[in-house]
Amino acid sequence: MSVMKTLTMYYHRLGSPRFFYGYATRWLPWIAGIAVLLLVAGWGLGLLVAPEDYQQGNSYRIIFIHVPASIAALSGFMAMGVCGLFILVWRMKMAEILLKAIAPFGTLLAALSLITGALWGKPTWGTYWVWDARLTSMLVLLFLYIAVQALHNAVRDPRQAARAAGLLSLVGVINVVIVKYSVDWWFSLHQGSTLKIIGETTMPWSMLTPLLLSLFGMYFLYAAIVLVRAKTEIVWRERRSNWVRQMLSGRNHHGV
């Protein structure tokens, strides 16, 4: 089979809630297991083994939760924007389900980013909060996450609700770009990016290793959570179908 054929086959299969449910069930233990391993390794090394920072002492160890939470919160919103595109252009059902599954944990991560940032700011800058570009745009991200979910809940018809939430997610991606470049475009108390895709990362390996481990761990944790939430959403939407009824009645030992 050609590569293109294989890809379209997976596109159609993963686009079908029933097949997605099957794939999610099979992949979930692996993704969750990898998440736990990476987070234990990353946070363990970060707290116990990584050396002190020569300027910030030990308070910098908050980086190993603050940066993964922030980047995952931003990536989550980007993913919602992609879902929004698929909903608006192709009316893809699986995109509606995923958008709904991504939003709640992204909201929590955005809040955690602000809280851990404040707790890092106090010993480092002498203040919990300043109204500068980076911090303010991150607060806007939290409000956008809340707004997407509020909009989703406010519209009765689930498909109309998904279109409205999808549109707001797509437009809200602009704010993700603003957060990303806020430290370069405006003067900010916030330090510049530690991780750089282009150019040299100035962090030593002893600090970079736990940071990358905890970052990937957070991504895997987020993926596992999205799969769990999506599975619940799928069975609810397909509650009148035979496969859901049979699966649930089997688990309940009714008529088997």
Place this chain on the structure above:
Amino acid sequence: MAFDSVADFIAMGGHGVFVWLSYGIVFFSIALYLVHLRVFGKRVERQIRQLAEREASQAGESQ
């Protein structure tokens, strides 16, 4: 190891409150969300089962 003793590890060079509060809030809130996901999933499954049972009994009555 970056620390010489357990006391040093907890103190975090005087910034222990900030470091441990950060990690504590993250752990606790994520754990709480995971429990919520589990409870919510079970509740949805129970509702679907009740719905199926109700429809089955209605179908039985109408015959």
